[in-house]
Amino acid sequence: MKATRRDLISGGAVLLGAALAGCKRSSSEAVVYTSVDQVFAEPVFHAIEAKLGLKVRPVFDTEETKSTGVMNRLIAEGSNPQADVFWSGDPVRPLSLAKRGLVEPYASPEATALPAGFRAEDGTWTGIAARARVLLVNTSKITAGERPKSIRDLANPRWKGQIALANPLFGTTTMHVAALASIWGDDALIDFLDAARANGARLASSNGEVKRLVASGEIAFGLTDTDDADEAHKDGASVETVYPDQRDLGTLVIPSAVVRVKGGPHAEGAKRLIDGLLSAETEKQMAESGAHMPLRAGVPVPEGVRRVSDLRAMNVDFAKVADAMDRLQGRLKRWVGL
Numbered sequence: 001m002k003a004t005r006r007d008l009i010s011g012g013a014v015l016l017g018a019a020l021a022g023c024k025r026s027s028s029e030a031v032v033y034t035s036v037d038q039v040f041a042e043p044v045f046h047a048i049e050a051k052l053g054l055k056v057r058p059v060f061d062t063e064e065t066k067s068t069g070v071m072n073r074l075i076a077e078g079s080n081p082q083a084d085v086f087w088s089g090d091p092v093r094p095l096s097l098a099k100r101g102l103v104e105p106y107a108s109p110e111a112t113a114l115p116a117g118f119r120a121e122d123g124t125w126t127g128i129a130a131r132a133r134v135l136l137v138n139t140s141k142i143t144a145g146e147r148p149k150s151i152r153d154l155a156n157p158r159w160k161g162q163i164a165l166a167n168p169l170f171g172t173t174t175m176h177v178a179a180l181a182s183i184w185g186d187d188a189l190i191d192f193l194d195a196a197r198a199n200g201a202r203l204a205s206s207n208g209e210v211k212r213l214v215a216s217g218e219i220a221f222g223l224t225d226t227d228d229a230d231e232a233h234k235d236g237a238s239v240e241t242v243y244p245d246q247r248d249l250g251t252l253v254i255p256s257a258v259v260r261v262k263g264g265p266h267a268e269g270a271k272r273l274i275d276g277l278l279s280a281e282t283e284k285q286m287a288e289s290g291a292h293m294p295l296r297a298g299v300p301v302p303e304g305v306r307r308v309s310d311l312r313a314m315n316v317d318f319a320k321v322a323d324a325m326d327r328l329q330g331r332l333k334r335w336v337g338l
Contacts, residue, residue: 029055030269033070034087036256037227040290041087047285048276054269059083071096074261078102084264085273090175091118091257092322094125104262106271110278114295115308117315118255127255128278129286130293130308133176134251135242136214136229137221148221151180151244154196161200162220164210168193168332171207172225172254177332178324179252179316186328193335203336215239225254226305230291233304241304243311250314255295 034041038060045056061069071093074086078100088094097103098120105123118127135148141162142148148156154163166173181189197203202219204210210222211229215237229241243251258277260270276282280299286292287301293308294301301307 027266027268027272028053029057030084030266030273031057031059031082031264032085032087032273033059033061033074033083033261035061035070035089035093036087037089037290040227040286040292043289044277044282044285047281048273051281052272052276054272054276056273074102075100081261081263082265083261084266084270085277086259086261087277088125088257088259090172090254091125091127091318092175092178092325094257094259095319095322097259098124102262104260104264106260106274108258108271108274108278110275113280114278117313118253118295118308125257125259126274126278127257127295129283130253130255130295131172131225131227132243132251132253132293132306132308132311133172134224134226134229135221135244136211136224136232137240137242138214138217138219138238139240140217140238141220147240147242149242149244149246150249151223152192153221153244154201154223155192155199157199159199159220163196163199164202164204164213164219164222165196166204166207166210166224167336169329169336169338173207173223174325174332175254175321176223176252178321178328179314181324181328182316182320183249183314186324186331189328190331190335197335226293227290230304243306245314246312250312252316253293253308253311253313256292 045058048054049056059070074083074097103124107123108126111119111126114127137147153159168174168177177189207224207228210224211232213219214222215232232239245251258274260274264270280296283294283296283299287294287305291305293306295308297309
């Protein structure tokens, strides 16, 4: 019997539907957008591919877009998602995606080994491989007995004109000031920034620039991230890393965060990739390549890298930090002179 045009169209629709359904179920590949530095993330994806037999298709952020490029792309693609997983350099941007309904909660079996404060109870994001906000000190300019111990030392007249921090409108410095505002209050945070500026704090373009200023001896110390501090140590600079406020406030610890994108094209592949990213092997790899701090207990670390469990970490609610970031934008722009 000869098939009619209607039969052919109907059959084609069935085949297309089956193909799409198969794509949705595919467990052999996954598309991941990430704001984690490519130099650290790419080797992790290669290791997961080799271990799980999973094809990982990454899209990286660039230094120029400062963690906002892939974030904006995920929002723009919200009604037609192209990514399966978002690996963010911090947990705040995933919270912003969740507010927009763009996250599919996933309770990975690997998440049970991670501390409760570094993952969402509803599975919307899970933390892994953290950085800390530290004071990088030039040991040629400050003796061992004089080393600063608190971020409040940025406003200490003892160090007037010898300090630096990165622009608080960008990167982890934004998260840091928002975290302080979530604990101190907005007015107290702005008062602190005003005091640091009155103390001659240099406003660097990035945390890497803070590292350069300290390592070269142009300033005595500055506020930066552990991975930047690690680079200075590896370069042989005369520096020491100080984890501030270990007797009271605690050091701000910022985990990277893994999210499953709602409606992504490879649902099963997404779960496999997330399981791989949350594994102990990934934390060990990130500690060795970029001095990221393991959240799990027992993950071996190279010399000079500390575990989060060995620190007094600042007790922050990342949802409140996200709210503070949105709330503070206008005041921070005025503070930097925009």
